[in-house]
Amino acid sequence: MNTTRRDFVKAVAVTSAGAAILPGHLFARPKKANEKVRLAFIGVGLRGESHVALACNRDDVEIVAMSDINPQMMDRAKNIIKKAGRPMPQIILGDKTAYKKVFDIKNLDGVIIATLGSGMHR
Numbered sequence: 605m606n607t608t609r610r611d612f613v614k615a616v617a618v619t620s621a622g623a624a625i626l627p628g629h630l631f632a633r634p635k636k637a638n639e640k641v642r643l644a645f646i647g648v649g650l651r652g653e654s655h656v657a658l659a660c661n662r663d664d665v666e667i668v669a670m671s672d673i674n675p676q677m678m679d680r681a682k683n684i685i686k687k688a689g690r691p692m693p694q695i696i697l698g699d700k701t702a703y704k705k706v707f708d709i710k711n712l713d714g715v716i717i718a719t720l721g722s723g724m725h726r
Contacts, residue, residue, distance in 0.1 A: 642712050644669040644693075646703045647719030649677030655716050656681050660688035668712060671696035671703045672719075 659665045672678045696705050
């Protein structure tokens with residue numbers, strides 16, 4: 605089946621509109637005003653480092669874990685955490701499959717993945 609650009613754009617627009625009108629509680633449990641969003645980061649070098657820094661600037665975010673295969677990049681991310689006065693999250697280092705340990709952490713609200721797709725293996 606050949607899909608034209610027009611058909612694709614229509615399908616995306618309809619799907620987006622449908623998702624926008626659905627109540628938010630169908631997708632996730634709403635957070636209370638004083639609850640923090642619990643995040644983990646996979647890949648904390650360069651772009652990931654920037655995401656960690658931005659998360660540290662938010663009072664409504666708790667960084668639960670960080671994972672990377674490069675110890676030097678992890679040290680840089682840990683310094684960002686220290687300078688922000690945040691508690692040190694769980695650190696996951698290792699081979700190219702160590703990141704999978706992030707998904708074993710209970711009560712995570714989200715995972716920020718900032719790595720090349722080639723850096724992660726099934």
